Structures are given as C-alpha cells and as structure tokens.
C-alpha cells in the first residue's frame with residue numbers, strides 16, 4: 478500500500494463563461510489549472526492563496542462536488558474521476574467536506590440528532606434505534622457537545638458549537654479524508670483555537686487526513702504538516718510548513734509569508750508589499766501568471782509557465798528565478 482491517501486495529477490477545472498442571446502461560450506475561467514500534488518495518510522496539507530485563486534474549486538473538485546474538466550484524483554489507489562454515480566456515492570463516505578459557514582450548511586428545521594443521523598441513514602450504517610442512539614451520543618462526545626444537544630435545533634447553538642455539529646456530521650460516516658474549507662474563518666478568534674485543537678485531536682484519534690483551506694497563515698502553520706500555495710489557479714509552491722517561513726522560493730510565497738510577524742524579536746524581516754492587483758482569471762497573463770507583479774521577472778517568465786522544480790522530497794515550486802534577492 479502506498480503511503481499516500483490522495484494523489485492528484487494535472488487537475489484542471491474550467492468554468493465556461495456564456496454570453497449573448499444564444500448563450501454561447503465567450504470565454505473561460507481556469508479556476509484550477511494543471512495542479513498536481515499528493516497527501517500522505519494522516520497528514521494535513523494546508524492550502525493558502527488570495528481570494529479567488531481556486532482553493533474552494535480545488536477542494537470540491539477532489540470530491541467531485543464540482544466535476545473536474547480533466548486530470549486524475551487517486552484516492553487509495555482508485556482514480557475517482559472514472560467512477561460512475563453509484564460507485565462515487567459509496568466512495569464519498571470516505572471523503573467529506575466541512576464548510577466555512579456552519580449555519581448555512583445546517584438545516585434549521587432539523588434537530589441535531591436528525592442532522593447527524595441523515596448521512597448514516599443514507600449509507601445504511603445502523604441496524605436499529607439503539608445502535609443509532611449510541612452512535613449519535615458517541616459523535617457528540619467526540620466533538621465535546623452535551624448529550625442533550627440531540628433534540629435541539631441549530632439556532633440554539635453558538636457559531637463554534639455549530640461548527641462542532643458540522644464536524645460531527647462529517648465524522649458520522651467514518652471518513653478517511655476531510656476537505657476543511659475555511660472551517661474557522663467565520664468564528665470569533667477566541668473560539669478558533671478551540672475548534673482547531675479539536676480537529677487536531679480528532680485527526681490523531683481517528684487517523685484522519687485533511688486538506689485545510691484557510692486565509693489565516695498562522696492557523697495554517699499551526700495545523701499543517703505541509704502547505705501548498707495557489708496563485709490564479711496554479712499551485713506555485715508546496716513545502717513543509719516551517720520551510721515556507723523563511724525558506725520560501727516562489728516570490729509570491731515570499732510576499733505572502735513576509736506579512737506574518739515573527740515572534741522572535743531578534744529576527745527581523747521586511748514585509749514585501751505586492752504591487753498591482755490580482756489579474757483577471759478570465760484573461761491571465763502570459764507565461765508565469767505572477768510575472769506582472771514579480772520584481773524578478775525576466776523574458777523567460779513572460780514566455781512560458783515554469784515547470785515544477787523538486788528541490789527536495791518535501792519542497793517543490795514553479796519559478797524560473799527562485800534564488801534571486803528579495804524585493
């Protein structure tokens with residue numbers, strides 16, 4: 478058996494842009510463009526990048542909640558892009574997702590018990606009422622909610638508690654892999670740490686594998702073993718999280734991570750302020766999509782997209798001039 482749970486090869490998702498009275502395709506957004514990476518069993522891969530760079534589209538494409546345009550997604554050695562609807566339904570039990578807004582993703586008319594039981598009923602996971610009740614109480618216990626939550630409705634809970642309900646619902650079908658799409662971004666800072674710590678404990682206890690999407694780089698550094706950086710649909714760098722803080726190769730990653738204050742007062746680094754806006758994904762720049770904002774760009778960068786350079790087993794990037802001096 479491979480040590481990798483997930484292996485993604487050349488994944489692309491193109492959204493056609495329709496226009497005119499005939500609704501013809503007038504353009505396209507490559508929300509995810511030729512992305513390849515692997516995630517080890519039990520590992521957390523963090524995913525960061527500016528708003529609109531394709532993080533959510535990538536996460537959903539992995540579960541085929543959005544159909545990828547091309548590419549392969551191997552889960553436990555099976556290319557799930559080739560599965561039919563029935564096979565995919567069965568596979569989805571092993572691949573769950575948690576969303577940013579815990580309220581919008583919970584049915585307000587269902588009790589917590591009903592919400593948690595639903596996915597298990599769909600997959601026929603318990604024989605009788607007694608087994609159902611035992612499993613529901615176990616799930617609440619796993620996310621540290623009281624047993625009387627079963628008969629309550631989502632509005633009776635705080636944001637952090639609602640996210641615990643969403644986590645419990647994802648766990649109900651005993652998944653191996655969970656896409657966490659900004660699961661703590663909508664929560665108060667004081668609650669974020671509790672939920673992140675809960676997720677880390679659950680990961681250890683249940684042997685889960687996470688793709689953890691977030692804007693907050695400190696949260697990502699804390700929870701992730703490795704971090705992937707996206708820019709305009711492309712994955713531009715992947716490395717162990719500590720390597721990215723100080724050891725980033727791609728100028729975009731350098732800029733992103735320079736914004737994080739270093740807790741050690743003896744280490745100072747200048748913040749890199751990027752000039753220009755993120756370009757339109759409908760009309761991306763030629764060559765490396767980052768070149769109009771890059772202070773090291775050369776004709777080569779304008780000409781073609783840089784191939785992947787694997788500097789070590791844990792560090793890869795797509796840049797022609799990774800060792801130029803910082804801005």
Ligand SMILES: Nc1ncnc2c1ncn2[C@@H]1O[C@H](COP(=O)(O)OP(=O)(O)OP(=O)(O)O)[C@@H](O)[C@H]1O
Nearest residue numbers: 492506508526527528529530531532533534535758
């Ligand atoms: N259904 C859709 N149809 C057309 N374009 C879409 C669709 N969904 C997403 N996009 C476009 O794809 C790109 C990537 O969007 P996505 O939501 O994946 O970004 P993101 O990195 O998750 O952003 P954020 O940090 O704001 O959540 C954006 O340009 C977005 O406008």
Ligand SMILES: [Mg+2]
Nearest residue numbers: 532533534658
């Ligand atoms: Mg998103």
